[in-house]
Amino acid sequence: MSLDYVKFSPGFDKFMPKEYRDMVEHGPFGKKVTVSQMGSFKEILEEHPMCAGCAMTLFIRLAMISFPNPEDTITVGTAGCGRLAISQAAIPFVYGNYGDQSAVASGLSRGLRLRFGDKPKDVVVMAGDGGMADIGFSMTLHSWFRKERFTTIMLDNEVYGNTGGQESGMTNKGQVLKMAPLGKKFEKMDMVGMAKLAGCAYVATVVPNNPRRVESVIKKAVLVAREIGPTYIQAYTSCNIEYSIPTDKVMEDAKNVENDRYQFSEHLTEEAKHYLATRYGFKEYLPKPATATALPQA
Amino acid sequence: MYLVADINVDICAATSCKLCTQYCPEANTILYSDNLGKEKGLKYGSAYVAVDRCKGCAQCVWVCDNMAKHHAITMTMIDQLPKAAITDRITYLDSGGTKAIAAPVEVA
Incomplete structure (x- = not known):
């Protein structure tokens, strides 16, 4: 949980594997990196066993780059595709038993605040739609109502992709899947609405076909969760296996879905806007002057 | 044999x-290298693929064809690449960017 754990022990540097040496010497720890620098530094995420062309992996890769302080971040996840990649990253990962990731993160973020005081330590929950909206639903919602200060990111692929294609609460109505042959009977759950109702300080929906937008959304969510309150991001990360999307058409599908039902939306409380503007200099949230001063006439 | 992206x-x-x-x-x-294009007298650097990590999904081909509209990436059989970069031969530079020793692909 500090820059010390990304250093070599004295005398051991030449024996370390190349990936580790690259991470220490050219990793993002202690620096500011952005998505426009991708391909020129060693990333936190390593080789992972996720399917070729998976949009969830792309989102996780962008998320790892977007963390404001990767050396002070802990990710929490649960069963599902996402943790296969998240657990391969060079930042600590805590595995919550299926469904209790938000409860684990609550304890973790409270403990870190007791131990480190004002020094920011970020806890980020990244789990799938099944782990968050079905099995861990009560704990996700309760962490929001308790105003636990950590970021919750839902990797919404609208299906249980890891177990063969069962319907989840986030699947669209009428969708036929391999393990849901009659089609889903009820509507997609409105998790964004529930997050707003529960009082999340920052709520956003995003699709990974715009890397810069993903970066800005995750930066804001993690920063707001440091002091203001719970934050929630819902990201559409298609499952190209269960939805039979050819891998080279994954971004085309993301674009279509964004236009169809996953438009970018962002909701901030006034407190969060004020915090981002005054503490981190987000110009778009600075209070606008009440009346525009008229230009002097020539 | 399998397909990998070639830029x-x-x-x-x-x-x-x-x-x-x-x-x-x-x-x-x-990855991105500043020297790759400049060695050939071109204006900018160029992207290149670490072929041992490429899973051949061809998302980059769609992005290059439809978003950037440059048509610079094709999928090629790995044994037909004349030269390719692999992870072990890639160096990250302090100034940003990377440098790769590209060698003929060794096919077992």
Whole structure:
């Protein structure tokens, strides 16, 4: 949980594997990196066993780059595709038993605040739609109502992709899947609405076909969760296996879905806007002057 | 044999949009080198692929064809690449960017 754990022990540097040496010497720890620098530094995420062309992996890769302080971040996840990649990253990962990731993160973020005081330590929950909206639903919602200060990111692929294609609460109505042959009977759950109702300080929906937008959304969510309150991001990360999307058409599908039902939306409380503007200099949230001063006439 | 992405340096170094580096789902697979294009007297550097990490999904081909409209990336059989970069031969530079020793692909 500090820059010390990304250093070599004295005398051991030449024996370390190349990936580790690259991470220490050219990793993002202690620096500011952005998505426009991708391909020129060693990333936190390593080789992972996720399917070729998976949009969830792309989102996780962008998320790892977007963390404001990767050396002070802990990710929490649960069963599902996402943790296969998240657990391969060079930042600590805590595995919550299926469904209790938000409860684990609550304890973790409270403990870190007791131990480190004002020094920011970020806890980020990244789990799938099944782990968050079905099995861990009560704990996700309760962490929001308790105003636990950590970021919750839902990797919404609208299906249980890891177990063969069962319907989840986030699947669209009428969708036929391999393990849901009659089609889903009820509507997609409105998790964004529930997050707003529960009082999340920052709520956003995003699709990974715009890397810069993903970066800005995750930066804001993690920063707001440091002091203001719970934050929630819902990201559409298609499952190209269960939805039979050819891998080279994954971004085309993301674009279509964004236009169809996953438009970018962002909701901030006034407190969060004020915090981002005054503490981190987000110009778009600075209070606008009440009346525009008229230009002097020539 | 299997397909991997292959980036045409002549087309890529003329524009250098870097979109493919941002859309690849694999970490550190499409990398960027400042010298690759400049050695050939072109304006910018070029992206290149670490072939041992490429899973052959062809997302970069769609991005290059439809978003950037440069048509610089093609899928090629790995034993038909004349030269390719692999992870062990890639060096990250202090100034940003990377340098790769590209060698003929060894096929067992």
